[in-house]
Amino acid sequence: MVDLTFLGAADTVTGSKFLVETAHRKVLVDCGLFQGYKVLRSRNWNPLPVDPASIDAVVLTHAHLDHSGYLPLLVKNGFSGKVFCTRGTRALCGLLLPDSGYLLEADARYANRRGFSQHKPALPLYTKEDAVRSLKSFSPQKIGKRIAVTDNCSIIFRYAGHILGAATVEMLVDGKRIVFSGDIGRYDDPLMFDPEPVPEADYLLVESTYGDRLHPGLSxxxxxxxxxxxxxxxxxxxxxxxxxxxxxxxxxxxxxxxxxxxxxxxxxxxxxxxxxxxxxxxxxxxxxxxxxxxxxxxxxxxxxxxxxxxxxxxxxxxxxxxxxxxxxxxxxxxxxxxxxxxxxxxxxxxxxxxxxxxxxxxxxxxxxxxxxxxxxxxxxxxxxxxxxxxxxxSAHADQHELLRWLGGFKTPPSRCFVVHGEAESADRFRLKIAEQFGWETRVPEHGERVQL
The missing domain is CATH 3.40.50.10890 (Rossmann fold)
Structure with missing residues (x-):
C-alpha cells in the first residue's frame, strides 16, 4: 500500500506538504510555509507529525515559499536526504530561502526592539544560516527526464508555466502513478511556456487557487x-x-x-x-x-x-x-x-x-x-x-485554464484530490471537475491520511 498524508495546502492555499509513504520509504512533495491568518502561521511552529529524519527525499514543484519555505526548518530538525527540483527552482531557492531566513531574523529583532511581540524574546522560525545550510541538500534535475528518487520511487518534471522552474510532478511509486500539479500557470503568457499536459495518472492532486473564478479578459x-x-x-x-x-x-x-x-x-x-x-x-x-x-x-x-x-x-x-x-x-x-x-x-x-x-x-x-x-x-x-x-x-491559471490542463489526461485518474485553495474555491472546483469529467473528486482535510 501507498499512504498519502496532507500536511498542508488542504482547506487552505498555503503550506504545501504532501507525504507519500510506503512500507520502507517516505517522500515529501513540497515543503512550504503557511502564510496568511495567524492560526495558519502558527502551524509553522508545530512539530510535523512525521520525524524529519525519517523522510528519505523531498521533491519540490517550484520555489515560492508556500511550497519551499519550510525546508530550512526540515533540515534543521534532522532531514538529511536530497531535495529534487528543476534547475530553475534551485536557482530561485538560492535567493528565496536565505532571504526568508534573513527577514525572519530581522522581524524578530524589530519586534524585540519595539516590544510589540507577545513572545519574550521573539525568535525567528529559522535563520539565514539555516537556509544556506539547507541548500546543500538540493539536487537540480532536467525537465522531462525520469529521475530515481528512492529505490521504489521515480519522478518526471514537466513545465507548469507559473514561474521560472515551476513543474508538475509525475511520481511512480510501487507501481502507482501519482501526479502533483504544483501551481499551474497561464496559457498564452508572454513570458512563460504553456502548462505541459500529463498523459495519465492513477491519482491526481490539483491546485485550486483560482478554482472558483475567471481572470478578467482585459489587457x-x-x-x-x-x-x-x-x-x-x-x-x-x-x-x-x-x-x-x-x-x-x-x-x-x-x-x-x-x-x-x-x-x-x-x-x-x-x-x-x-x-x-x-x-x-x-x-x-x-x-x-x-x-x-x-x-x-x-x-x-x-x-x-x-x-x-x-x-x-x-x-x-x-x-x-x-x-x-x-x-x-x-x-x-x-x-x-x-x-x-x-x-x-x-x-x-x-x-x-x-x-x-x-x-x-x-x-x-x-x-x-x-x-x-x-x-x-x-x-x-x-x-x-x-x-x-x-x-x-496573476501567474495562476483560472478555472477555465485549470480545466483545460485537466483535459490533457488521456487516462483519467481513479481519484482526484483538490488542494491548495481556500475552502470555497476548492469545493467549487471539486464540483466543476465532477460535473465536467465525472471523476471521483474530493477536498481533503488538513492532516488527513488516505491509502492509495
Whole structure:
C-alpha cells in the first residue's frame, strides 16, 4: 500500500506538504510555509507529525515559499536526504530561502526592539544560516527526464508555466502513478511556456487557487497604462506589492512594452527589492525555461532602476515627484513594501496596485477588502491611496485554464484530490471537475491520511 498524508495546502492555499509513504520509504512533495491568518502561521511552529529524519527525499514543484519555505526548518530538525527540483527552482531557492531566513531574523529583532511581540524574546522560525545550510541538500534535475528518487520511487518534471522552474510532478511509486500539479500557470503568457499536459495518472492532486473564478479578459498593459497615467496626472506615485519571483519580471515586461509604445509618462521605475533584482538576473540566465531570449530580457529591464542597497531604498520615501515602485512582498506580509506603504498609503494622490492573489489574513487581502487602515510594525497606517486590483496579472491559471490542463489526461485518474485553495474555491472546483469529467473528486482535510 501507498499512504498519502496532507500536511498542508488542504482547506487552505498555503503550506504545501504532501507525504507519500510506503512500507520502507517516505517522500515529501513540497515543503512550504503557511502564510496568511495567524492560526495558519502558527502551524509553522508545530512539530510535523512525521520525524524529519525519517523522510528519505523531498521533491519540490517550484520555489515560492508556500511550497519551499519550510525546508530550512526540515533540515534543521534532522532531514538529511536530497531535495529534487528543476534547475530553475534551485536557482530561485538560492535567493528565496536565505532571504526568508534573513527577514525572519530581522522581524524578530524589530519586534524585540519595539516590544510589540507577545513572545519574550521573539525568535525567528529559522535563520539565514539555516537556509544556506539547507541548500546543500538540493539536487537540480532536467525537465522531462525520469529521475530515481528512492529505490521504489521515480519522478518526471514537466513545465507548469507559473514561474521560472515551476513543474508538475509525475511520481511512480510501487507501481502507482501519482501526479502533483504544483501551481499551474497561464496559457498564452508572454513570458512563460504553456502548462505541459500529463498523459495519465492513477491519482491526481490539483491546485485550486483560482478554482472558483475567471481572470478578467482585459489587457494588463492597457490597465497598467490607465492606472499609471491617472496617478501621475494627480501628482501621485504607483506602488506595486509584488512577488519578487515571477510577478516582478512580468510587471517589468509590461511596463517596458508600454514605454516602447510611447504611452508611459516620464517617471522613473524602481525595482525596490534586492531579491527581485537578483531574480530578474536569473530570469535572463535561464532562457531555456521561458519564451524570452537573454537579449530580450536585458532590453526589457534596461530602463529600470535597481534599488539593491538599503539607503537607496529609504530615499524613495523622500525623493520628490511621481514614481513607479515595484517592491516585495506580493501579499504585503513583510519586506520593503511595508516601509513604502507607511509612506504612500496615506497619500490620496497615490495608487496601490494589487497584482495577484492575496491569501486570507494578509495585509494584501485587507487592502483589497477596503481596509481603512493596515497594521504595520505595531502601528495602524491609514489607507487613503487608491487601491486597484489587476487580477489579470496573476501567474495562476483560472478555472477555465485549470480545466483545460485537466483535459490533457488521456487516462483519467481513479481519484482526484483538490488542494491548495481556500475552502470555497476548492469545493467549487471539486464540483466543476465532477460535473465536467465525472471523476471521483474530493477536498481533503488538513492532516488527513488516505491509502492509495
Amino acid at each position: 494588463p498593459q492597457q490597465e497598467l497604462e490607465n492606472v499609471i497615467t491617472r496617478t501621475v496626472a494627480r501628482g501621485g506615485s504607483v506602488i506595486i506589492p509584488s512577488f519578487a519571483v515571477g510577478r516582478a519580471q512580468a510587471l517589468l515586461f509590461h511596463i517596458n512594452a508600454i514605454r516602447q509604445r510611447g504611452a508611459l509618462p516620464d517617471v522613473p521605475v524602481y525595482l525596490d527589492s534586492p531579491m527581485a533584482c537578483s531574480a530578474t538576473d536569473l530570469f535572463c540566465q535561464h532562457a531555456e525555461d521561458h519564451r524570452l531570449s537573454a537579449a530580450h530580457c536585458r532590453d526589457a529591464w534596461d530602463d529600470v532602476i535597481y534599488t539593491r542597497d538599503v539607503e537607496h531604498s529609504k530615499r524613495l520615501d523622500t525623493e520628490p515627484g511621481s514614481k513607479i515602485i515595484i517592491s516585495a512582498s506580493g501579499m504585503v506580509t513583510g519586506g520593503r513594501i511595508l516601509h513604502r506603504l507607511k509612506r504612500y498609503a496615506p497619500d490620496h494622490r497615490s495608487t496601490i496596485v494589487m497584482a495577484g492573489y492575496q491569501a486570507g489574513g494578509t495585509r494584501g487581502a485587507a487592502l483589497l477588502n477596503g481596509a481603512e487602515a493596515i497594521k504595520i510594525h505595531g502601528d495602524y497606517v491609514p489607507v487613503r491611496a487608491e487601491v486597484v486590483s489587476l487580477d489579470m496579472l
